Amino acid sequence: MAALVAGSLLNLSNNPHWFVRGWDFPRTQIVGLSFVITVVYFISMAVSAKPIGTTTDVVMATLFVFLTIWHGIRIFPYTRIAPRQSLATEHVNDDRSIRIVVSNLLQENEQHELWLSTIRDVDPDVIIALEVNQRWADALESLSATYPHVVACPQENCYGMILASRFAIESSEIRYLVQSDIPSIDAVIRIKSGELIRVVGVHPRPPEPVRDQDSVPRDAELLLHAEQLREETLPVIVGGDLNDVAWSRTTRLFLQISNLLDPRRGRGFFNSFHAQHVWFRFPLDHIFHSRHFTVREIHRLREVGSDHFPILIWLQLEPEKKHEQPAMTDTQEDHEEAEELIHRASESEANA
Template sequence: MITTTITIVCITVMAALVAGSLLNVSSHPHWFIRGWDFPRSQIVVLSLVITAIYFGNRAATGVIGTPMDIAVATACVFLSVWHGIRIFPYTAIAPRQSLPTEHHNDDRSIRLVVSNLLQDNQKHDLWLTTIRDANPDIVVALEVNQRWADAIETLSDLYPHRITCPQENCYGMVLASRYEISSHHIRHLVQSDIPSIDAIIKIASGEQIRVVGVHPRPPEPVRDQDSVPRDAELLLHAEELREETMPVIVGGDLNDVAWSRTTRLFLQISNLLDPRRGRGFFNTFHAQHVWFRFPLDHVFHSRHFTVREIRRLPEVGSDHFPILIELQLEPEKKSEQPAMTDTQEDHEEAEELIDRARHDESSTAM
């Protein structure tokens, strides 16, 4: 009886994993379908564990080699390959998309931290100490309400230049900089209550770079059940940044994983690079659950930069870890760092997603 129950449970779980994985082939924006983008590594691990339990249980009965056994083994191989192909570029054995810096020049380097604070997080001192210890040149802080904006003000000795947009809806934002901010815009590309910050910053060498902070709203079961607004905001930025000749850094909590269809499309359209490709996942969410972690906080950069350092910072009381990256401005390396190729179909898909947002009643800013 117990062995039969274990067999049924294992078959049911494997069938659900296969069905959910295949659902993600659809471009439908509903949260349940798009949500299968996230746990690819977890699905691989779970499928291997379930398969081991299944065959261990079958061996105990002395019966092996039935058509169902073959089906379970096939499903395990399928899931491992299907998801493995998608997450492989973010492993340390894959080719690096962004080159490492060979000759350091501190005047042309930029240290940036992206940190989703968690609006209800009360550990201000822990976060402030972490930032001071990391000593970035630029901080992109997300989920900033007025209480957090006041806390960030205490870093004015390090960051005299700040763009502050506090909100009480978990989408407030601050960009704090050691360097002069030449100009900036607080933009609402898709939804009137979801800002992004777009700034021109003069670094130590006197050269100017463009820094964009983003935090689109995710698809979720209760509100905004599909990914249309999130996808459209990212792709609107991508289309605009494609034509930018100035060095660009984009950072924020995209509420999307690195290997998703939308993030891949963003990179193809924008011609930006993802420094994690070939270096690792750098999972930033969920800080309190080791088994439930995904790379949600991102930093992308134009081909003007090479990478000196990238690492995840310690836990700061939020459900997100901060992520730190140090880039060096080396435009002479552009030709050695090709961006992902795009096709006419990619641009058509992007336009379709943006057009969906224009007709979506939740996209009030378009």
């Protein structure tokens, strides 16, 4: 129990080391594990007929309550009893709507037809596919009749991506904002009503022990997008595998600086990873949108052979609702923190 408390308190640090930032992820697991430990402890006390109410008993109960409250406060905004940040659509207008699927395919996944059949079944307007290598790019060719407009950047390093659209792509750019082998796709799409929207696909590299990489490059890429999108006048959608959880400091900072909304707030976790392990799931695949949109639907789709579930969102363009959907507020300190992270990432890449 002491280890869970110590790890939880590491979140107070801004240290970007992968071990420190790794404790951002398992908040629900920590609460569940602390509950199990506490129950087992008190059952063992009862079975051994030891008196209840000792100092150790009080400490165990106190630590459990602390962990539940500590993590519960951070998880609560993503429960269905919390207020929704994005409004639900009230008056349907298909000409002003867009359905997007974000899907990390898993580069090694060879169940192409399972994934393709899922896409055909849900029939989105736009696909943001991640971990696309040439083999997966070839498989996606079978969808070209439905999605003739494509921005493709296949790579063999698990960070290739494709944006495919049934709507016309008016302009697009493949960008490498922080690391020379980590792309993002930035496109302007004309929906059925003729209106333009900006869609950005992202997949930053996570903090990880294998490369001994900290979270600075990931955080810097997200915050660079946030700063660039902040003053965008077009409606904006950002989607991808952020390799970060919804309740992390970085995700909150991204929302505060970008003025975008998180449609999961008040709707649920929509845990997308890990598809094969129920006990080890986190909301890693994200879709954010500007206040121009309301939400018609959001779903986690079926397993497709990847370690990630695809996420589907159906948004409707309703800019008249902007003032009813306030974004998270930012401070000067937030911008200073973002600038520091971006500067550190720039220096690190220059010295690499």
